Amino acid sequence: MTVLALDIGGTKFAVARVDADGTLLDRAEHPVGQAPTATLRGLVADFAGDGRTRRSLTGVGIGSAGPIDAAAGTVSPINIPRWRGYRLVAAVQRLVPGVPVTLAGDAQCMALGEWWRGGHDxxxxxxxxxxxxxxxxxxxxxxxxxxxxxxxxxxxxxxxxxxxxxxxxxxxxxxxxxxxxxxxxxxxxxxxxxxxxxxxxxxxxxxxxxxxxxxxxxxxxxxxxxxxxxxxxxxxxxxxxxxxxxxxxxxxxxxxxxxxxxxxxxxxxxxxxxxxxxxxxxxTLERDAGLYGAAALALLASGEPLRPTP
Ligand SMILES: [Zn+2]
Structure with a gap:
């Protein structure tokens, strides 16, 4: 079981593929730049593949800078003025059709990542x-x-x-x-x-x-x-x-x-x-806490039981 984790920050986007035991398989990040939607599309395509090269993903978890509206699936990161009420969940769903997408705030993902993989027991x-x-x-x-x-x-x-x-x-x-x-x-x-x-x-x-x-x-x-x-x-x-x-x-x-x-x-x-x-x-996870948390969010949404691991 592999999920895609997205960390949407005000100045950079990070992405990783993470498996169910919490191993980070690969990771990349990119400055947001002037075209945040294109940056997002490029990163997701690189990691999820497209068409015949689509990798088997069971879920996508997103942690985003706020304000966010998790119920509506929209985000308005203060440092990304082009995204106001941006329909982030719908945009990612279009990029990986059929894969469930879950959104939470960046600090909530940090908490979840530290709990899961931070060794705090x-x-x-x-x-x-x-x-x-x-x-x-x-x-x-x-x-x-x-x-x-x-x-x-x-x-x-x-x-x-x-x-x-x-x-x-x-x-x-x-x-x-x-x-x-x-x-x-x-x-x-x-x-x-x-x-x-x-x-x-x-x-x-x-x-x-x-x-x-x-x-x-x-x-x-x-x-x-x-x-x-x-x-x-x-x-x-x-x-x-x-x-x-x-x-x-x-x-x-x-x-x-x-x-x-x-x-x-x-x-x-x-x-x-x-x-x-x-x-x-x-x-203990520093800049990767949000990615681990976003991955945990996707795994929990798919019904995977998670336990903290060192
Ligand atoms: Zn206040």
Whole structure:
């Protein structure tokens, strides 16, 4: 049994063929470019074959940057302006007729991929992608938990500061306003952090480099983001009773700079006994987590039982 996994990001598309025991048979990625639909068509044709060369696929799983509407099968990735309400599921179905196609959000696929192939050895898991936004996904008892509208897991919009900054979503004080890269940089600049113009743009990567060299404001920005993440994680875990939390995304690539204060804040603030042994770890699959998750989505849709494997 072989499925096709598609990871639709804002700047690149990745594709892989994956078999039922989770072996990634082959993989490719391509920048989205100016013609996203043609890029998609080319990648799928290369991997699924066409006509007589069609490889035997039992399903296609897609993880896409949001917003998505899983029920309608449409996506509107923020960084792909040509795709607004784009009928992605129907487009892929036309490319591989007769093969079932399943769609979920990219962070939901990250959660499913980490649960399946990330070696975390757990039944349930919360995954968080900390990047230019904060995304999240949930696996509960071995199934992706996508919710009524397909939007479950959006931990970036858990409110952590009642009087906080306005968020793009329309609410105030969301986790994303504090812990996403742009929010951290905005706060650091407001506290007086400066970057010599020759050093480049003041972005999350520059902030991490400055924190690593001991600059107090950048260090404080990471502490503040870690504190907000800890609050959102504790709130989520207190409702869902999950133990395992996996952190990925560009800002999380700062590693211990974020994870050390995050673990410390969780330990300091955890109340109820079931919150005291949360396990927070980095993504182990990194950029392939979404592909593994998309493959798992297709396998689950075909009725294949999945168990986490190391
Ligand atoms: Zn929000």
């Amino acid at each position: 757990c039944g349930s898991l919360l995954a968080i992608a900390v990047s230019t936004g904060v995304g999240g996904g949930l696996v509960i008892d071995g199934r992706p938990w996508t919710g009524r509208t397909g939007n479950a897991g959006h931990i970036g919009h858990v409110i952590v500061d009642l009087d906080g900054e306005a968020c793009v979503c329309g609410a105030r004080g969301c986790l994303e306003t504090i812990a996403a890269g742009p929010g951290m940089v905005r706060w650091a600049l407001a506290q007086g952090w400066t970057l010599a113009p020759a050093t480049g743009r003041p972005d999350a990567r520059a902030l991490a480099a400055a924190a690593r060299s001991g600059a107090p404001v950048p260090l404080a920005a990471f502490q503040r983001a870690a504190g907000a993440l800890a609050t959102a994680i504790l709130n989520t875990a207190s409702v869902l009773d999950v133990r395992d939390v996996v952190i990925g995304g560009g800002v999380a690539a700062a590693g211990d700079l974020l994870l050390d204060p995050l673990r410390a804040a969780i330990t300091a603030r955890a109340g109820m006994p079931h919150l005291r042994d949360l396990r927070v770890s980095s993504t």
